[in-house]
Amino acid sequence: MDVEVDLYSGRPNPRFHLGPATAAELMHRLAALPPLSGRATPRATLGYRGLRVDAGVIESTITEIVVSGGAVFVCDRAGTQRVLEDRERGLERWLVEAGAGQLDPNEVAVLDQDLKS
Amino acid sequence: MLRITADIFSGRPNPVWEVSDELEVRATLRALTADRGLLTDAAPPESGLGFRGFRVEVLSDELAQDFGVDAATYLAVGQQAGSPRAAEVGDRLVSLIEPGDPHTAADAPPLDVPLKDFLSEQLGLAAALESQSRASLADQAAPPAAEAAAPAVTCTIEFGAFNPGFWNNDPNVRLNNNCYNYASNWRTNTFAQPGRGCGHMYTAITCAEVTRGAICDGMHRRFDCFPDSEKPRYLVALVVAPGPGFRDYHWYRKQKEGFWGHKPGGTEARNWDESHNVITNPETANRGPYTIFCGYFYGCHSQQLRIK
Numbered sequence: 001m002d003v004e005v006d007l008y009s010g011r012p013n014p015r016f017h018l019g020p021a022t023a024a025e026l027m028h029r030l031a032a033l034p035p036l037s038g039r040a041t042p043r044a045t046l047g048y049r050g051l052r053v054d055a056g057v058i059e060s061t062i063t064e065i066v067v068s069g070g071a072v073f074v075c076d077r078a079g080t081q082r083v084l085e086d087r088e089r090g091l092e093r094w095l096v097e098a099g100a101g102q103l104d105p106n107e108v109a110v111l112d113q114d115l116k117s
Numbered sequence: 118m119l120r121i122t123a124d125i126f127s128g129r130p131n132p133v134w135e136v137s138d139e140l141e142v143r144a145t146l147r148a149l150t151a152d153r154g155l156l157t158d159a160a161p162p163e164s165g166l167g168f169r170g171f172r173v174e175v176l177s178d179e180l181a182q183d184f185g186v187d188a189a190t191y192l193a194v195g196q197q198a199g200s201p202r203a204a205e206v207g208d209r210l211v212s213l214i215e216p217g218d219p220h221t222a223a224d225a226p227p228l229d230v231p232l233k234d235f236l237s238e239q240l241g242l243a244a245a246l247e248s249q250s251r252a253s254l255a256d257q258a259a260p261p262a263a264e265a266a267a268p269a270v271t272c273t274i275e276f277g278a279f280n281p282g283f284w285n286n287d288p289n290v291r292l293n294n295n296c297y298n299y300a301s302n303w304r305t306n307t308f309a310q311p312g313r314g315c316g317h318m319y320t321a322i323t324c325a326e327v328t329r330g331a332i333c334d335g336m337h338r339r340f341d342c343f344p345d346s347e348k349p350r351y352l353v354a355l356v357v358a359p360g361p362g363f364r365d366y367h368w369y370r371k372q373k374e375g376f377w378g379h380k381p382g383g384t385e386a387r388n389w390d391e392s393h394n395v396i397t398n399p400e401t402a403n404r405g406p407y408t409i410f411c412g413y414f415y416g417c418h419s420q421q422l423r424i425k
Binding site: 044048 | 365380
């Protein structure tokens with residue numbers, strides 16, 4: 001399962017890979033998230049915006065997961081989207097930690113800074 | 118069409134004349150915009166009595182966009198002139214007065230001499246004051262480098278209509294085309310990189326390197342004109358986020374509507390900045406971490422075909 005860090009405008013975004021155990025843990029954490037009340041859209045700023053998980057490889061129904069600014073957007077093969085609440089950006093923080101070893105330290109520092117704000 | 122007002126009187130209405138001949142209008146705008154240092158938004162606050170300058174109104178939106186000028190601009194003459202060419206360009210504006218034109222409000226008292234002669238004479242006096250002023254300043258300071266390098270040409274370019282749906286409606290298009298694709302107005306679905314198409318991609322995130330890559334792809338710096346065969350020739354702007362930590366480049370493209378559009382990475386194309394204001398000037402827009410403004414460039418058709 002691959003994760004794209006939605007960070008850059010011009011340069012290709014950095015990516016990291018989740019092994020089977022970490023991917024399974026992600027799906028487990030995802031299943032525990034409550035629906036988000038109210039409307040939300042992924043962050044659309046210049047700079048770090050969130051994480052995009054290509055879930056199509058191992059998950060039968062979910063195709064894409066976007067984790068962005070306290071919300072998680074889950075798209076399935078039927079084209080429907082669920083929006084879940086990522087309290088205190090816990091899932092986003094966990095994913096960044098999971099991929100930190102595969103990212104440039106400067107990029108990790110940018111993500112850490114954003115997650116602190 | 119142009120409407121020109123000679124800003125000369127204090128009490129009586131200023132003379133106004135209009136120019137409708139398309140070729141003459143374009144030639145005049147070329148002369149006015151050849152040296153951007155000549156133009157200001159309004160009369161300089163230090164302007165006093167006498168011939169202060171010309172207010173030039175461009176009555177066609179397309180003309181204003183073609184020449185990159187606002188709907189109204191101001192050419193100061195005399196001591197507040199932006200350059201020694203001001204009097205020469207002013208003379209050209211005066212020469213456009215046609216005999217019999219209704220120059221001023223109907224109830225204004227007539228001049229003793231024809232308006233054209235009167236303005237030419239006054240402009241000559243203003244130019245004399247200007248040259249005296251420059252002579253006294255010449256020993257104090259050399260002109261800034263940017264002013265010395267001011268372009269002496271105007272290029273004809275195109276502006277595309279703002280059409281975000283072209284980039285946003287299909288998620289695959291949105292995700293796989295970035296700011297460089299948007300600036301080039303060319304979907305490659307490859308997240309195009311400056312210089313990759315010509316085989317020499319940038320090697321660092323700096324203005325110099327990204328510029329080198331874009332020029333290698335076929336872009337030109339602003340005022341280095343493309344021929345008509347290279348239409349569409351878009352005006353674009355390059356900015357850089359210098360770090361530390363976050364290093365990236367970003368592009369904006371001027372749209373037909375007068376504002377600037379951009380597409381941050383795989384997100385939606387838009388015409389607003391980080392403060393959610395419509396972008397009328399990429400140099401002053403809120404660009405988040407992209408704090409370095411590298412400059413303006415022209416794209417062209419060959420560059421569109423080359424980018425990868």
